[in-house]
Amino acid sequence: MGRSVAIMGTGQTQHGKRFDVSYPELVKEAVQRALADAGLSPEDIDGVVAGTMPSMMEGVALNHLYLADAMQVVGKPLLKTETCGSTGMSVAHTAFYWVASGMADVVLAVGYEKMYEGDSQATMTTVADPWIQRSFVAGAPGIFAMQSNMWIDRYHIPEDRLREAAAVISQRNHDDAFDNPFAHIKVRVSLDEIMNARIITYPIRRWDVCPNSDGACAVIFMSESRAQQMGRPAAWIKGVGYRGDESYLGDSDKVRWNTAIDAAKEVYQQAGIINPRRELDVAEVYNPFTFMEMLLYECFGFCDFGEAYDLVLQGTFSRGGDLPCDPSGGVLCTNPIGATGLIRVAEAAMQVTGKAGTHQIDGARLALAHAMGGVSQFNGLMILGSDR
Amino acid sequence: MGDRVGIVAVAESTPAIAKENLMDAVYWVTKELLDKVGVEREEVGTIVTAASDVFHSGISCANSYYWEASGGFLKNASRQDADSLFAFLYACMRILSGHFETAMVVALTKGSENPENDTVTSLYADPFYHRPLGINETTAAALQMRQYMEHYGISLEQCAMVTVKNLGNALYNPYAHVRKRVTVDEVLRSQPIADPLTAMQCAPKSDGVVAVLLAREDKAKKLTDNPVWFRGYSSAMDTSTLGDRDLLNGMLSQVARRAYAMAGIVDPSTEVDVAEISEPYAFQELLWCEQLGLCPEGGGGRLLDSGITGLHGRLPVNPSGGVLATNAYVARGLYRIAEAYWQLTKRAGEHQVDKTVHTALAHSTHGFAGQSHTVVILGD
Numbered sequence: 001m002g003r004s005v006a007i008m009g010t011g012q013t014q015h016g017k018r019f020d021v022s023y024p025e026l027v028k029e030a031v032q033r034a035l036a037d038a039g040l041s042p043e044d045i046d047g048v049v050a051g052t053m054p055s056m057m058e059g060v061a062l063n064h065l066y067l068a069d070a071m072q073v074v075g076k077p078l079l080k081t082e083t084c085g086s087t088g089m090s091v092a093h094t095a096f097y098w099v100a101s102g103m104a105d106v107v108l109a110v111g112y113e114k115m116y117e118g119d120s121q122a123t124m125t126t127v128a129d130p131w132i133q134r135s136f137v138a139g140a141p142g143i144f145a146m147q148s149n150m151w152i153d154r155y156h157i158p159e160d161r162l163r164e165a166a167a168v169i170s171q172r173n174h175d176d177a178f179d180n181p182f183a184h185i186k187v188r189v190s191l192d193e194i195m196n197a198r199i200i201t202y203p204i205r206r207w208d209v210c211p212n213s214d215g216a217c218a219v220i221f222m223s224e225s226r227a228q229q230m231g232r233p234a235a236w237i238k239g240v241g242y243r244g245d246e247s248y249l250g251d252s253d254k255v256r257w258n259t260a261i262d263a264a265k266e267v268y269q270q271a272g273i274i275n276p277r278r279e280l281d282v283a284e285v286y287n288p289f290t291f292m293e294m295l296l297y298e299c300f301g302f303c304d305f306g307e308a309y310d311l312v313l314q315g316t317f318s319r320g321g322d323l324p325c326d327p328s329g330g331v332l333c334t335n336p337i338g339a340t341g342l343i344r345v346a347e348a349a350m351q352v353t354g355k356a357g358t359h360q361i362d363g364a365r366l367a368l369a370h371a372m373g374g375v376s377q378f379n380g381l382m383i384l385g386s387d388r
Numbered sequence: 389m390g391d392r393v394g395i396v397a398v399a400e401s402t403p404a405i406a407k408e409n410l411m412d413a414v415y416w417v418t419k420e421l422l423d424k425v426g427v428e429r430e431e432v433g434t435i436v437t438a439a440s441d442v443f444h445s446g447i448s449c450a451n452s453y454y455w456e457a458s459g460g461f462l463k464n465a466s467r468q469d470a471d472s473l474f475a476f477l478y479a480c481m482r483i484l485s486g487h488f489e490t491a492m493v494v495a496l497t498k499g500s501e502n503p504e505n506d507t508v509t510s511l512y513a514d515p516f517y518h519r520p521l522g523i524n525e526t527t528a529a530a531l532q533m534r535q536y537m538e539h540y541g542i543s544l545e546q547c548a549m550v551t552v553k554n555l556g557n558a559l560y561n562p563y564a565h566v567r568k569r570v571t572v573d574e575v576l577r578s579q580p581i582a583d584p585l586t587a588m589q590c591a592p593k594s595d596g597v598v599a600v601l602l603a604r605e606d607k608a609k610k611l612t613d614n615p616v617w618f619r620g621y622s623s624a625m626d627t628s629t630l631g632d633r634d635l636l637n638g639m640l641s642q643v644a645r646r647a648y649a650m651a652g653i654v655d656p657s658t659e660v661d662v663a664e665i666s667e668p669y670a671f672q673e674l675l676w677c678e679q680l681g682l683c684p685e686g687g688g689g690r691l692l693d694s695g696i697t698g699l700h701g702r703l704p705v706n707p708s709g710g711v712l713a714t715n716a717y718v719a720r721g722l723y724r725i726a727e728a729y730w731q732l733t734k735r736a737g738e739h740q741v742d743k744t745v746h747t748a749l750a751h752s753t754h755g756f757a758g759q760s761h762t763v764v765i766l767g768d
Contacts, residue, residue, distance in 0.1 A: 002486035022516075054441040054448035061442040061511035062470045065755045068625045075639065077623035078760070079478055080469040082441075084449035090466050094478060101484035126448040240487075242464045246456040262462055374452040 002100040006227035006234035009038025010346035012182040015215030015334045024070035027216045034218035042072040046104035051081045051091035052338035056123040085373025088341025089380035095221040105223040111342035112216035145201035147254045148291035154255045155306030165309035166290040167194040170207045177329025179359040184213045184334040210288035215336030217343045235349035239383035241266030260299035260379040271383040281364040284344040286371040288331045327359040341371030352386045393480045394608030394615030397424040398726045401597040404565030414457040421599040425611045433488030435465035436479040438472035438495040442508045445501035473721035473752045473762040489607045493600045495719035499593035528756035529669040530582035532635040540686035548575035550670035558709025560738035565594040565714040589670035596716025616732045620651030620765035640679035640761045651765035656681040661745040663705045664724035666752045700742040721752030
């Protein structure tokens with residue numbers, strides 16, 4: 001279907017509290033690194049896709065206007081893709097479809113967020129409608145805690161072992177972040193500290209939660225003919241999937257979460273994947289909360305429902321296991337939201353082109369990238385491979 | 389680009405200030421759209437909507453809220469911010485990629501539940517250097533208007549005449565918001581906003597939902613006898629600092645050239661049969677006409693005076709009444725597509741132009757003094 005599309009360059013900022021740069025400077029840092037990585041100059045770019053979280057986040061509306069120069073889009077067409085938390089993934093999808101349509105050969109995708117400029121949880125509470133849901137939706141932790149509790153209840157997951165599994169995930173991500181030069185939170189925490197940390201929203205405790213980050217990510221998508229002219233390793237897009245739910249939390253099942261299940265089916269079908277745990281070499285799962293990471297493993301068919309905690313304790317999803325997840329340290333250590341989904345894509349591309357440095361999974365040839373968003377609504381995925 | 393993309397159906401909301409909440413308004417318009425061609429929601433391949441958080445009734449992540457109302461439940465869908473022509477283009481790309489046969493584009497803004505447009509547009513400015521100056525779309529447009537008048541000798545009366553023409557056209561458009569016969573004198577005597585702009589030369593704030601169904605060529609021909617084809621486009625952003633830009637020579641000329649080249653148009657002033665142009669400020673219709681190559685540079689005033697751009701002129705511009713009549717901010721680009729579609733399929737009713745239309749132009753803009761311009765060419 002359509003033309004083949006490859007990722008030929010990625011760029012990330014040093015994510016973190018970036019009071020040393022302005023918003024445009026932050027975005028420019030990622031764009032310049034992506035161009036340098038691909039060996040391109042701004043004139044080589046046919047169009048730009050930009051994406052971010054709502055304007056309330058930084059207090060700049062329609063911020064592609066403000067960031068036009070930083071994104072090198074002056075004189076060029078722009079698309080501005082936004083789908084809440086899954087924005088970064090939707091930006092990648094837009095760049096993919098743009099190139100696959102034949103309307104451009106080289107498209108630059110840029111996701112960005114400067115979260116220390118504002119109040120992210122206040123912003124996210126305004127995602128809920130003002131009449132019914134907003135008064136009881138306490139930012140992202142409230143929603144995802146509710147979803148996690150429904151899941152625990154449905155499958156009678158033993159709470160002590162689940163708590164331990166979540167601690168293993170948290171520790172694994174925090175340890176992995178030390179191998180990622182761009183990661184934000186770099187802290188060594190013990191399993192004991194994680195399990196006994198203060199509660200944010202039950203069952204979520206302090207170390208089960210992602211941070212706020214300032215950061216940007218830029219990724220260069222290319223048509224098959226242009227990519228092959230480059231004569232260097234490419235990350236080929238093997239599958240693109242996305243699904244969305246209704247806006248009211250109670251209207252659909254968030255445990256057998258259809259948007260995650262169906263979006264995964266869509267990408268597996270396109271990529272010809274039958275057994276994801278065996279066939280995938282690495283997965284970058286959007287994991288702002290440890291418990292959600294396990295629920296997503298189940299929705300993506302990495303294991304059966306109610307089984308993830310046990311496999312996590314066996315090391316199935318750690319480095320050296322069947323399917324290493326989030327070797328970058330994941331969202332749990334770095335979360336500039338508008339960029340976060342695109343960082344998953346960039347990390348997956350780095351893995352299948354052997355460019356992930358000290359967090360490289362040896363011999364990785366097929367990778368999954370994921371992001372979610374909305375009021376537990378949206379799931380977007382992309383499969384990337386070393387072979388066309 | 390192998391296959392062509394065709395528009396097979398269009399639906400618009402009415403009236404311009406609606407009692408329905410946004411979810412109902414979106415539902416009714418998308419339902420009307422699909423009913424027109426007998427397509428079930430389940431059959432729609434993908435959906436791209438256009439809405440901005442800042443023009444969205446105080447709800448962030450706009451598409452989270454109206455997702456199911458637009459038919460998106462368990463579908464592969466997405467959203468474009470700021471400009472609904474972006475959504476139109478993204479939907480075309482999704483079809484041309486070979487992944488989808490059909491795509492629905494939905495644009496929405498409920499101005500009546502939003503703050504004043506310029507309360508929002510002032511937030512486009514960078515927070516440090518420009519915002520404290522009070523710059524917004526209207527004050528930026530006033531600077532551009534003064535420069536335009538002085539450089540080319542355009543008169544206040546010629547600018548006001550755009551309002552007279554467009555609000556007059558809107559009288560014949562049942563979907564339009566501001567519909568009245570006004571005089572040049574009334575326009576110039578209306579409340580001063582930012583000199584030389586007066587209130588009636590500035591677009592209102594409207595409610596509006598527009599939906600367009602697109603299909604790949606073979607499918608389009610099955611769904612309708614007279615599809616309208618996507619023939620060309622271009623788009624460009626200008627630099628963000630107003631002082632770094634030539635306000636009389638922005639990106640629109642090159643955008644137009646690229647769109648015409650893609651559509652195989654050599655002389656737009658004779659080959660474009662009707663143009664729907666975004667003119668949030670009256671004088672901009674004249675300036676944009678020049679940059680779109682519909683008349684020579686500096687000739688926007690004379691073009692209007694000649695009557696060529698009138699409803700029954702040789703090259704009607706904004707027969708719908710344009711943005712001056714209906715300004716559902718984010719939706720206005722897709723309104724131009726919808727209106728071009730009505731003209732091409734001879735379904736514009738009382739505001740159908742008095743000529744055969746084979747080629748139509750749709751244009752949208754946002755940002756200070758036209759920082760972003762997009763042009764789409766449609767044909768029968």
